[in-house]
Amino acid sequence: MPKFIINGGKRLSGEIAVSGAKNSALKIIPAAILSPETLTIQNLPLIEDVDRSLELLETLGADIKRNEHQAIISTKNIKTSQLDEKMADKFRGSIMFVGPLLARFGEAKFPHPGGCVIGAGERPIDLFLAGYKAFGAEIDESSGEFYHIKAKELKPANYFFPLVSVTATESMLMTAAIIPGKTILKNCAMEPEIEALAEYLNKQGAKISGAGSPTIIIEGTKDLKAGTFTVIPDRIETGSFAILAAAAQSEITITQCQPEHIMTLLVILEEVGVNFEIGPDWIRVKPNGKIKGRSIKTHEYPGFATDLQSPYVVLMTQAQGTCLIHETIYDRRLIWTDMLSQMGADITMCDPHRVVINGPTKLRGKHLISPDLRAGIALVIAGLIAEGETQIDNIYQIDRGYERLEERLAKIGADIKRVE
Ligand code: EPZ
Numbered sequence: 001m002p003k004f005i006i007n008g009g010k011r012l013s014g015e016i017a018v019s020g021a022k023n024s025a026l027k028i029i030p031a032a033i034l035s036p037e038t039l040t041i042q043n044l045p046l047i048e049d050v051d052r053s054l055e056l057l058e059t060l061g062a063d064i065k066r067n068e069h070q071a072i073i074s075t076k077n078i079k080t081s082q083l084d085e086k087m088a089d090k091f092r093g094s095i096m097f098v099g100p101l102l103a104r105f106g107e108a109k110f111p112h113p114g115g116c117v118i119g120a121g122e123r124p125i126d127l128f129l130a131g132y133k134a135f136g137a138e139i140d141e142s143s144g145e146f147y148h149i150k151a152k153e154l155k156p157a158n159y160f161f162p163l164v165s166v167t168a169t170e171s172m173l174m175t176a177a178i179i180p181g182k183t184i185l186k187n188c189a190m191e192p193e194i195e196a197l198a199e200y201l202n203k204q205g206a207k208i209s210g211a212g213s214p215t216i217i218i219e220g221t222k223d224l225k226a227g228t229f230t231v232i233p234d235r236i237e238t239g240s241f242a243i244l245a246a247a248a249q250s251e252i253t254i255t256q257c258q259p260e261h262i263m264t265l266l267v268i269l270e271e272v273g274v275n276f277e278i279g280p281d282w283i284r285v286k287p288n289g290k291i292k293g294r295s296i297k298t299h300e301y302p303g304f305a306t307d308l309q310s311p312y313v314v315l316m317t318q319a320q321g322t323c324l325i326h327e328t329i330y331d332r333r334l335i336w337t338d339m340l341s342q343m344g345a346d347i348t349m350c351d352p353h354r355v356v357i358n359g360p361t362k363l364r365g366k367h368l369i370s371p372d373l374r375a376g377i378a379l380v381i382a383g384l385i386a387e388g389e390t391q392i393d394n395i396y397q398i399d400r401g402y403e404r405l406e407e408r409l410a411k412i413g414a415d416i417k418r419v420e
Contacts, residue, residue, distance in 0.1 A: 004392040004406060006383035007415035008365055012250035014412040018238050018257040019045040019403040020069065020231030024193040026093040027170045028229045029053040029073070031197065032062065033100035034178050035204060036076040037226035044069045044231055048400045052091040059084045060097075082109035085145070089113070095125060096167060098149065099175035102137055107150035127161060127168035134159040135175060135183075156181030156220065164189050164300045169216070170197060176218040177206040183218045190214065191301045192232060192261050200229045235261035236307040236374070237402065238283070242266070243311040244381045245285035246274040247318055252412055253284045264304045265312075268294060272319060293321035293359055298328050306330060310378035313337060316357045317345040318385065325355050336375035339368050343386055365390040373401040380405065384414055 020043035030053070032039045044050055046069065054064055054071060061079040065072040081101040088094035092113045101108035113125065129139050132149050134157035140148040156179055161168060169189040174197070176183035188194070190212050198211030204227055207219035238257040245252035246269060259266065259278045266283075269276065273291040277284045293316055298306040306329040316323050317340060327333045334355050337347045343366050346358040365388035370376030376398035383390030392398075395418070398405060406416045 001393060002395055002418055002420050004380065004383070004390075004395050004398075005417045005419050006365070006380065006390040006392070008363075008384050008386040008388065008390060010248075010384070010413055010415050012245070012248050012252055012384070012413045015253045015255050016241050016408050016412055017255045018233045018241070019047075021045070021193060021234035021236075022047055022049055022401045023166070023191070023234075023236075024196055024231045025050050026053055027096055027167075027174070027193065027197050028200065028231065029057055029071075030096040030100050031174055031200070032057065032073040032075050032226070033060075033078065033097065033104055034174060034201075035224040035226040036074075039073045039226040040228040041071045041073070042069065042228060042230040044071055045234065046403045048396060049091070049093055052087065053093050053096075056084065056087050056091065056094055056097065059087060060101075078104075081105040081107050083111070085111045092123060095128060096171060096174075098128065099132070099171040102132060102135075102149055102151065103154060103175045103178045106152075106154065107148070109146055109148045111145055112147070127163060127165045128171055131157070131159055131161075131168060131172045132175070134172075135179065154179050156183040158184045159186070161185070161187040166191050166194070170194055173198060173201070173208065173211070173216060173218060176220050177201045177208070178222060178224050179220040180222055181220060183220065185216045185218070186214060188214050188216050189300060192235065192258070196232045200227075203227055233257045233261075233281075236305065238262055239265045239305065239308040240311045240377050240381070242269065242276070242283055242285050243308070243315050244384065245287075246291065247315045247381055247385050249287035249289070250412075251284070251286050253282055255282045257281060257283060259283050262305075262308070264302060265308055268296060268304070291315070291319045293319040293323035293357065295324040295326070297326040300329070306333060307374050309333060310336065310374045311381055313347075313355070313357065314340065314378050314381045314385075317347070317359050317361055317363065317382075319359045322356060322358050324350075325357065327353050333372075333374075336371050336378070339366070339379065340382055342366050343382055343390075362387065364388055367391045367393075369393045370395055370397040373397050377402060377405075380409070380416070384409070384416070
Protein backbone atom coordinates (compact mmCIF):
# COMPACT_ATOMS: atom_id res chain seq x y z
CA MET A 1 0.00 0.00 0.00
CA PRO A 2 1.48 3.43 -0.88
CA LYS A 3 2.43 5.75 1.96
CA PHE A 4 3.97 9.19 2.49
CA ILE A 5 7.33 9.57 4.24
CA ILE A 6 7.83 13.11 5.52
CA ASN A 7 10.85 14.72 7.17
CA GLY A 8 9.46 17.72 8.99
CA GLY A 9 10.73 21.09 10.15
CA LYS A 10 11.77 22.41 6.71
CA ARG A 11 11.19 26.06 5.88
CA LEU A 12 8.91 26.15 2.80
CA SER A 13 8.74 28.84 0.13
CA GLY A 14 7.43 29.48 -3.36
CA GLU A 15 4.16 29.09 -5.22
CA ILE A 16 1.55 26.33 -5.12
CA ALA A 17 -1.33 26.21 -7.63
CA VAL A 18 -4.80 25.04 -6.54
CA SER A 19 -6.56 22.28 -8.51
CA GLY A 20 -10.16 22.19 -9.67
CA ALA A 21 -12.62 21.57 -6.83
CA LYS A 22 -13.39 17.91 -6.07
CA ASN A 23 -16.81 18.89 -4.77
CA SER A 24 -17.66 20.69 -7.99
CA ALA A 25 -16.32 17.96 -10.29
CA LEU A 26 -18.31 15.24 -8.49
CA LYS A 27 -21.56 16.99 -9.43
CA ILE A 28 -20.94 18.06 -13.01
CA ILE A 29 -19.96 14.49 -14.00
CA PRO A 30 -23.41 13.00 -13.10
CA ALA A 31 -25.00 16.17 -14.55
CA ALA A 32 -23.88 14.80 -17.95
CA ILE A 33 -26.85 12.41 -17.66
CA LEU A 34 -29.31 15.34 -17.83
CA SER A 35 -28.71 15.89 -21.57
CA PRO A 36 -27.84 13.56 -24.50
CA GLU A 37 -25.64 16.32 -25.93
CA THR A 38 -21.87 16.34 -25.39
CA LEU A 39 -20.51 17.87 -22.19
CA THR A 40 -16.89 19.09 -21.99
CA ILE A 41 -15.39 19.52 -18.53
CA GLN A 42 -12.22 21.61 -18.10
CA ASN A 43 -9.91 21.91 -15.06
CA LEU A 44 -10.89 18.48 -13.74
CA PRO A 45 -8.66 17.55 -10.79
CA LEU A 46 -6.65 14.32 -11.30
CA ILE A 47 -7.95 12.60 -8.15
CA GLU A 48 -9.31 9.17 -7.25
CA ASP A 49 -12.88 10.35 -6.64
CA VAL A 50 -13.06 11.83 -10.16
CA ASP A 51 -11.75 8.53 -11.59
CA ARG A 52 -14.42 6.60 -9.62
CA SER A 53 -17.17 8.96 -10.80
CA LEU A 54 -16.16 8.72 -14.49
CA GLU A 55 -15.84 4.92 -14.21
CA LEU A 56 -19.35 4.72 -12.75
CA LEU A 57 -20.72 6.90 -15.57
CA GLU A 58 -19.00 4.62 -18.11
CA THR A 59 -20.68 1.50 -16.63
CA LEU A 60 -24.02 3.18 -17.41
CA GLY A 61 -23.03 3.36 -21.09
CA ALA A 62 -21.60 6.86 -21.39
CA ASP A 63 -18.81 7.54 -23.89
CA ILE A 64 -15.92 9.40 -22.21
CA LYS A 65 -12.76 10.82 -23.79
CA ARG A 66 -10.27 11.98 -21.18
CA ASN A 67 -6.92 13.66 -21.26
CA GLU A 68 -5.33 15.10 -18.14
CA HIS A 69 -7.66 17.85 -16.83
CA GLN A 70 -10.31 17.58 -19.53
CA ALA A 71 -13.16 15.10 -20.10
CA ILE A 72 -15.53 14.99 -23.08
CA ILE A 73 -18.67 13.05 -22.18
CA SER A 74 -21.62 11.82 -24.26
CA THR A 75 -24.52 10.11 -22.47
CA LYS A 76 -26.55 9.68 -25.68
CA ASN A 77 -26.29 5.89 -25.49
CA ILE A 78 -26.82 5.36 -21.76
CA LYS A 79 -28.61 2.03 -21.53
CA THR A 80 -29.34 1.44 -17.86
CA SER A 81 -30.46 3.39 -14.80
CA GLN A 82 -29.09 0.80 -12.35
CA LEU A 83 -25.86 1.76 -10.60
CA ASP A 84 -23.17 -0.94 -10.43
CA GLU A 85 -23.42 -2.23 -6.85
CA LYS A 86 -19.71 -2.79 -6.17
CA MET A 87 -18.67 0.61 -7.53
CA ALA A 88 -21.54 2.55 -5.94
CA ASP A 89 -20.98 0.84 -2.62
CA LYS A 90 -17.41 2.10 -2.20
CA PHE A 91 -17.98 5.57 -3.66
CA ARG A 92 -20.16 8.00 -1.65
CA GLY A 93 -20.37 10.33 -4.64
CA SER A 94 -22.51 7.70 -6.41
CA ILE A 95 -25.57 9.25 -4.74
CA MET A 96 -25.19 12.21 -7.13
CA PHE A 97 -26.14 9.96 -10.07
CA VAL A 98 -29.59 9.07 -8.74
CA GLY A 99 -31.41 12.38 -9.31
CA PRO A 100 -30.27 12.75 -12.93
CA LEU A 101 -31.08 9.07 -13.71
CA LEU A 102 -34.54 9.43 -12.16
CA ALA A 103 -35.18 12.69 -14.04
CA ARG A 104 -34.04 11.34 -17.41
CA PHE A 105 -35.34 7.75 -17.30
CA GLY A 106 -38.12 7.91 -14.68
CA GLU A 107 -36.32 5.40 -12.49
CA ALA A 108 -33.04 4.60 -10.72
CA LYS A 109 -31.70 1.59 -8.85
CA PHE A 110 -28.79 1.95 -6.43
CA PRO A 111 -27.25 0.52 -3.23
CA HIS A 112 -26.85 2.64 -0.10
CA PRO A 113 -23.75 4.75 -0.93
CA GLY A 114 -20.59 3.83 1.02
CA GLY A 115 -17.32 5.79 0.93
CA CYS A 116 -16.49 8.29 3.69
CA VAL A 117 -16.34 7.03 7.28
CA ILE A 118 -17.43 10.39 8.72
CA GLY A 119 -21.03 11.36 9.35
CA ALA A 120 -23.80 9.54 11.21
CA GLY A 121 -23.78 5.82 10.46
CA GLU A 122 -22.94 5.24 6.83
CA ARG A 123 -23.92 8.82 5.92
CA PRO A 124 -27.79 9.01 5.84
CA ILE A 125 -29.65 9.73 2.60
CA ASP A 126 -33.09 10.47 4.07
CA LEU A 127 -33.10 14.00 2.61
CA PHE A 128 -32.48 12.59 -0.89
CA LEU A 129 -35.32 10.04 -0.59
CA ALA A 130 -37.73 12.68 0.75
CA GLY A 131 -36.69 15.00 -2.09
CA TYR A 132 -37.32 12.37 -4.80
CA LYS A 133 -40.75 11.68 -3.27
CA ALA A 134 -41.48 15.43 -3.47
CA PHE A 135 -41.05 15.06 -7.27
CA GLY A 136 -43.66 12.26 -7.28
CA ALA A 137 -41.32 9.25 -7.16
CA GLU A 138 -41.95 6.06 -5.17
CA ILE A 139 -39.16 4.37 -3.20
CA ASP A 140 -39.07 0.57 -3.10
CA GLU A 141 -36.58 -0.80 -0.55
CA SER A 142 -38.11 -4.30 -0.46
CA SER A 143 -35.04 -5.90 -2.06
CA GLY A 144 -32.98 -5.06 1.04
CA GLU A 145 -29.65 -4.07 -0.46
CA PHE A 146 -30.99 -1.93 -3.35
CA TYR A 147 -33.20 1.14 -3.48
CA HIS A 148 -35.49 1.13 -6.53
CA ILE A 149 -36.92 4.59 -7.22
CA LYS A 150 -39.49 5.02 -9.97
CA ALA A 151 -42.04 7.58 -11.06
CA LYS A 152 -44.85 7.25 -13.54
CA GLU A 153 -44.72 10.98 -13.99
CA LEU A 154 -42.28 13.37 -12.31
CA LYS A 155 -43.77 16.72 -11.37
CA PRO A 156 -42.23 19.99 -10.14
CA ALA A 157 -41.60 19.87 -6.37
CA ASN A 158 -42.12 22.31 -3.53
CA TYR A 159 -39.61 21.02 -0.98
CA PHE A 160 -38.26 22.41 2.30
CA PHE A 161 -35.02 20.75 3.43
CA PRO A 162 -35.39 19.92 7.16
CA LEU A 163 -31.57 19.99 7.33
CA VAL A 164 -29.13 21.96 5.16
CA SER A 165 -27.38 19.46 2.87
CA VAL A 166 -24.95 20.31 0.07
CA THR A 167 -25.34 17.19 -2.07
CA ALA A 168 -29.08 16.89 -1.40
CA THR A 169 -29.51 20.50 -2.61
CA GLU A 170 -27.42 19.76 -5.72
CA SER A 171 -29.31 16.52 -6.33
CA MET A 172 -32.72 18.18 -6.30
CA LEU A 173 -31.40 21.10 -8.37
CA MET A 174 -30.21 18.71 -11.10
CA THR A 175 -33.43 16.66 -11.00
CA ALA A 176 -35.62 19.76 -11.30
CA ALA A 177 -33.55 21.14 -14.20
CA ILE A 178 -35.22 18.74 -16.67
CA ILE A 179 -38.69 18.58 -15.14
CA PRO A 180 -40.90 21.15 -16.93
CA GLY A 181 -42.61 23.51 -14.48
CA LYS A 182 -41.63 25.47 -11.41
CA THR A 183 -39.79 23.71 -8.58
CA ILE A 184 -39.17 25.60 -5.34
CA LEU A 185 -36.44 24.39 -2.96
CA LYS A 186 -36.12 26.02 0.49
CA ASN A 187 -33.48 25.88 3.23
CA CYS A 188 -30.90 25.06 0.55
CA ALA A 189 -27.14 24.89 1.03
CA MET A 190 -25.29 27.95 -0.34
CA GLU A 191 -21.86 26.59 -1.35
CA PRO A 192 -20.06 28.19 -4.36
CA GLU A 193 -20.12 24.80 -6.10
CA ILE A 194 -23.95 25.03 -6.14
CA GLU A 195 -23.84 28.44 -7.82
CA ALA A 196 -21.36 27.12 -10.41
CA LEU A 197 -23.66 24.18 -11.20
CA ALA A 198 -26.72 26.44 -11.51
CA GLU A 199 -24.84 28.85 -13.77
CA TYR A 200 -23.93 25.96 -16.09
CA LEU A 201 -27.50 24.58 -16.16
CA ASN A 202 -28.85 28.07 -16.95
CA LYS A 203 -26.48 28.29 -19.94
CA GLN A 204 -27.95 24.99 -21.16
CA GLY A 205 -31.57 26.15 -21.04
CA ALA A 206 -32.78 25.75 -17.45
CA LYS A 207 -34.06 28.85 -15.65
CA ILE A 208 -32.64 28.78 -12.12
CA SER A 209 -32.69 31.68 -9.70
CA GLY A 210 -31.47 31.93 -6.11
CA ALA A 211 -28.55 29.46 -6.22
CA GLY A 212 -26.19 30.50 -3.40
CA SER A 213 -29.17 31.61 -1.29
CA PRO A 214 -31.51 29.50 0.87
CA THR A 215 -34.32 29.53 -1.74
CA ILE A 216 -33.75 28.20 -5.25
CA ILE A 217 -36.46 28.37 -7.96
CA ILE A 218 -36.03 26.16 -11.03
CA GLU A 219 -38.02 26.24 -14.28
CA GLY A 220 -37.00 22.91 -15.79
CA THR A 221 -36.86 22.05 -19.48
CA LYS A 222 -37.19 18.60 -21.15
CA ASP A 223 -34.54 19.35 -23.74
CA LEU A 224 -31.63 20.65 -21.70
CA LYS A 225 -28.56 21.32 -23.85
CA ALA A 226 -24.95 20.54 -22.89
CA GLY A 227 -21.76 22.60 -23.26
CA THR A 228 -18.49 23.34 -21.49
CA PHE A 229 -18.06 23.52 -17.71
CA THR A 230 -14.84 24.77 -16.10
CA VAL A 231 -14.41 23.38 -12.59
CA ILE A 232 -13.98 26.20 -10.05
CA PRO A 233 -10.82 26.28 -7.86
CA ASP A 234 -10.89 24.00 -4.82
CA ARG A 235 -11.58 26.29 -1.84
CA ILE A 236 -10.68 23.53 0.63
CA GLU A 237 -7.25 23.06 -0.97
CA THR A 238 -6.83 26.84 -0.92
CA GLY A 239 -7.62 27.03 2.79
CA SER A 240 -5.50 23.98 3.61
CA PHE A 241 -2.44 25.48 1.88
CA ALA A 242 -2.97 28.84 3.64
CA ILE A 243 -3.06 27.01 6.97
CA LEU A 244 0.07 25.03 6.01
CA ALA A 245 1.95 28.27 5.30
CA ALA A 246 0.89 29.71 8.66
CA ALA A 247 1.73 26.53 10.59
CA ALA A 248 5.11 26.14 8.85
CA GLN A 249 5.92 29.83 9.38
CA SER A 250 6.72 29.94 5.65
CA GLU A 251 6.09 32.44 2.86
CA ILE A 252 3.92 30.64 0.31
CA THR A 253 1.85 32.10 -2.54
CA ILE A 254 -1.30 30.13 -3.36
CA THR A 255 -2.28 30.65 -7.01
CA GLN A 256 -5.23 29.83 -9.30
CA CYS A 257 -7.64 30.21 -6.36
CA GLN A 258 -10.74 32.27 -5.46
CA PRO A 259 -9.97 33.96 -2.09
CA GLU A 260 -13.58 35.12 -1.73
CA HIS A 261 -14.59 31.47 -1.20
CA ILE A 262 -12.67 31.17 2.08
CA MET A 263 -13.46 34.54 3.67
CA THR A 264 -14.41 33.07 7.07
CA LEU A 265 -11.03 31.36 7.32
CA LEU A 266 -9.15 34.46 6.13
CA VAL A 267 -10.91 36.70 8.69
CA ILE A 268 -9.97 34.22 11.43
CA LEU A 269 -6.37 33.82 10.22
CA GLU A 270 -6.02 37.61 10.36
CA GLU A 271 -7.46 37.63 13.89
CA VAL A 272 -4.97 35.01 15.12
CA GLY A 273 -2.09 37.03 13.70
CA VAL A 274 -1.33 35.44 10.31
CA ASN A 275 -0.07 37.99 7.77
CA PHE A 276 -1.22 37.67 4.18
CA GLU A 277 -1.97 39.63 1.04
CA ILE A 278 -4.86 38.83 -1.31
CA GLY A 279 -5.05 39.24 -5.10
CA PRO A 280 -7.89 38.38 -7.52
CA ASP A 281 -6.74 34.76 -7.82
CA TRP A 282 -3.89 34.43 -5.32
CA ILE A 283 -3.11 34.62 -1.59
CA ARG A 284 0.42 35.31 -0.30
CA VAL A 285 0.88 34.11 3.28
CA LYS A 286 3.86 35.54 5.17
CA PRO A 287 5.28 34.18 8.42
CA ASN A 288 5.35 36.48 11.41
CA GLY A 289 6.17 34.41 14.48
CA LYS A 290 3.52 34.13 17.16
CA ILE A 291 -0.10 33.30 16.46
CA LYS A 292 -2.90 33.29 19.03
CA GLY A 293 -5.34 30.49 19.76
CA ARG A 294 -8.92 31.16 18.62
CA SER A 295 -11.99 28.99 19.08
CA ILE A 296 -14.11 28.13 16.05
CA LYS A 297 -17.41 26.40 15.34
CA THR A 298 -17.94 24.78 11.94
CA HIS A 299 -21.02 25.89 10.04
CA GLU A 300 -22.65 25.57 6.64
CA TYR A 301 -21.27 27.93 3.96
CA PRO A 302 -20.37 30.76 4.25
CA GLY A 303 -19.48 29.79 7.84
CA PHE A 304 -16.27 27.98 8.85
CA ALA A 305 -16.08 24.96 6.50
CA THR A 306 -16.09 21.59 8.25
CA ASP A 307 -13.57 20.44 5.62
CA LEU A 308 -11.09 23.04 6.98
CA GLN A 309 -11.56 22.05 10.61
CA SER A 310 -8.87 19.34 10.57
CA PRO A 311 -6.08 21.55 9.13
CA TYR A 312 -7.12 24.36 11.50
CA VAL A 313 -6.78 22.01 14.50
CA VAL A 314 -3.13 21.43 13.51
CA LEU A 315 -2.53 25.19 13.31
CA MET A 316 -4.05 25.68 16.76
CA THR A 317 -1.56 23.20 18.27
CA GLN A 318 1.09 25.82 17.34
CA ALA A 319 -0.91 28.81 18.66
CA GLN A 320 -0.50 30.53 22.04
CA GLY A 321 -3.22 29.72 24.55
CA THR A 322 -6.34 27.60 24.72
CA CYS A 323 -9.13 27.23 22.18
CA LEU A 324 -12.27 25.14 21.63
CA ILE A 325 -12.98 23.49 18.29
CA HIS A 326 -16.68 22.70 17.87
CA GLU A 327 -17.50 20.44 14.88
CA THR A 328 -21.24 20.85 14.31
CA ILE A 329 -21.71 19.11 10.94
CA TYR A 330 -20.32 15.58 11.38
CA ASP A 331 -20.10 13.34 14.42
CA ARG A 332 -16.79 11.59 13.68
CA ARG A 333 -14.66 14.35 12.34
CA LEU A 334 -12.55 14.90 15.45
CA ILE A 335 -11.60 11.28 16.20
CA TRP A 336 -8.38 11.68 14.18
CA THR A 337 -7.06 14.23 16.75
CA ASP A 338 -5.84 11.39 18.99
CA MET A 339 -3.09 10.83 16.40
CA LEU A 340 -2.12 14.48 16.81
CA SER A 341 -1.95 13.93 20.57
CA GLN A 342 0.43 11.01 19.95
CA MET A 343 2.65 13.50 18.05
CA GLY A 344 2.78 15.69 21.18
CA ALA A 345 -0.24 17.98 20.82
CA ASP A 346 -2.17 18.90 23.99
CA ILE A 347 -5.75 18.09 22.91
CA THR A 348 -8.64 17.09 25.17
CA MET A 349 -11.77 15.58 23.63
CA CYS A 350 -14.76 16.96 25.56
CA ASP A 351 -17.35 15.05 23.50
CA PRO A 352 -17.55 13.71 19.90
CA HIS A 353 -18.17 17.27 18.67
CA ARG A 354 -15.71 19.30 20.76
CA VAL A 355 -11.98 19.34 21.51
CA VAL A 356 -9.96 21.81 23.60
CA ILE A 357 -6.43 22.58 22.40
CA ASN A 358 -3.60 24.08 24.48
CA GLY A 359 -0.64 25.47 22.58
CA PRO A 360 1.97 25.85 21.46
CA THR A 361 3.40 22.31 21.63
CA LYS A 362 6.27 20.72 19.74
CA LEU A 363 5.13 17.94 17.41
CA ARG A 364 7.27 14.84 16.87
CA GLY A 365 7.06 12.63 13.76
CA LYS A 366 4.99 9.41 14.08
CA HIS A 367 3.67 6.48 12.06
CA LEU A 368 0.08 7.49 11.23
CA ILE A 369 -2.93 6.27 9.23
CA SER A 370 -5.12 8.68 7.26
CA PRO A 371 -8.79 8.09 8.27
CA ASP A 372 -10.44 10.42 5.74
CA LEU A 373 -9.13 12.89 3.19
CA ARG A 374 -9.43 16.06 5.27
CA ALA A 375 -7.81 14.48 8.34
CA GLY A 376 -5.27 13.11 5.86
CA ILE A 377 -4.14 16.54 4.68
CA ALA A 378 -4.09 17.67 8.33
CA LEU A 379 -1.71 14.82 9.18
CA VAL A 380 0.50 15.83 6.22
CA ILE A 381 0.61 19.39 7.58
CA ALA A 382 1.42 18.03 11.06
CA GLY A 383 4.21 15.88 9.59
CA LEU A 384 5.65 18.84 7.69
CA ILE A 385 5.98 20.92 10.89
CA ALA A 386 6.93 18.06 13.24
CA GLU A 387 10.47 17.17 14.24
CA GLY A 388 11.76 13.99 12.63
CA GLU A 389 10.12 11.48 10.31
CA THR A 390 6.37 10.95 9.84
CA GLN A 391 4.93 8.04 7.88
CA ILE A 392 1.30 8.23 6.71
CA ASP A 393 -0.45 5.06 5.54
CA ASN A 394 -3.78 4.71 3.67
CA ILE A 395 -2.94 7.69 1.46
CA TYR A 396 -5.63 6.56 -1.00
CA GLN A 397 -7.83 8.72 1.25
CA ILE A 398 -5.59 11.70 0.45
CA ASP A 399 -5.37 10.86 -3.25
CA ARG A 400 -9.19 10.89 -3.28
CA GLY A 401 -9.14 14.68 -3.01
CA TYR A 402 -5.64 16.09 -3.59
CA GLU A 403 -3.95 15.90 -7.00
CA ARG A 404 -0.25 14.86 -6.94
CA LEU A 405 0.03 16.38 -3.46
CA GLU A 406 3.58 15.26 -2.71
CA GLU A 407 4.87 16.66 -6.03
CA ARG A 408 3.34 20.06 -5.38
CA LEU A 409 4.57 20.17 -1.78
CA ALA A 410 8.10 19.06 -2.77
CA LYS A 411 8.19 22.01 -5.20
CA ILE A 412 7.85 24.44 -2.26
CA GLY A 413 10.61 22.72 -0.31
CA ALA A 414 8.84 19.97 1.61
CA ASP A 415 10.75 16.73 2.22
CA ILE A 416 7.89 14.34 1.33
CA LYS A 417 8.06 11.12 -0.71
CA ARG A 418 5.48 8.63 -1.93
CA VAL A 419 6.69 5.10 -1.19
CA GLU A 420 4.76 2.25 -2.89
C1 EPZ B 1 -20.70 17.78 1.12
O1 EPZ B 1 -21.04 16.54 1.69
C2 EPZ B 1 -19.24 17.63 0.77
N1 EPZ B 1 -19.08 16.53 -0.16
C3 EPZ B 1 -18.45 17.35 2.05
O2 EPZ B 1 -17.09 17.26 1.70
C4 EPZ B 1 -18.66 18.51 3.01
O3 EPZ B 1 -17.96 18.22 4.21
C5 EPZ B 1 -20.16 18.65 3.30
O4 EPZ B 1 -20.86 18.86 2.06
C6 EPZ B 1 -20.46 19.81 4.22
O5 EPZ B 1 -19.91 20.97 3.72
C7 EPZ B 1 -19.38 16.71 -1.47
O6 EPZ B 1 -19.78 17.77 -1.89
C8 EPZ B 1 -19.16 15.52 -2.36
P1 EPZ B 1 -24.17 17.36 3.83
P2 EPZ B 1 -22.57 16.16 1.95
O7 EPZ B 1 -25.25 16.58 3.19
O8 EPZ B 1 -23.42 16.89 1.01
C9 EPZ B 1 -26.51 15.08 7.16
C10 EPZ B 1 -15.03 16.19 1.58
O9 EPZ B 1 -14.18 15.89 2.42
N2 EPZ B 1 -27.35 14.45 6.14
O10 EPZ B 1 -24.13 18.84 3.63
O11 EPZ B 1 -22.66 14.69 2.03
C11 EPZ B 1 -25.06 14.60 7.12
O12 EPZ B 1 -24.92 13.39 7.86
C12 EPZ B 1 -16.49 15.98 1.89
O13 EPZ B 1 -14.80 16.71 0.46
C13 EPZ B 1 -28.50 13.77 6.55
O14 EPZ B 1 -28.78 13.68 7.74
O15 EPZ B 1 -22.79 16.79 3.37
C14 EPZ B 1 -24.33 15.75 7.79
O16 EPZ B 1 -24.37 15.59 9.19
C15 EPZ B 1 -16.68 15.40 3.26
N3 EPZ B 1 -29.29 13.19 5.62
C16 EPZ B 1 -25.17 16.96 7.40
O17 EPZ B 1 -26.40 16.46 6.86
C17 EPZ B 1 -29.03 13.29 4.28
O18 EPZ B 1 -29.82 12.77 3.46
C18 EPZ B 1 -24.56 17.85 6.33
O19 EPZ B 1 -24.10 16.97 5.35
C19 EPZ B 1 -27.86 13.98 3.87
C20 EPZ B 1 -27.04 14.56 4.81
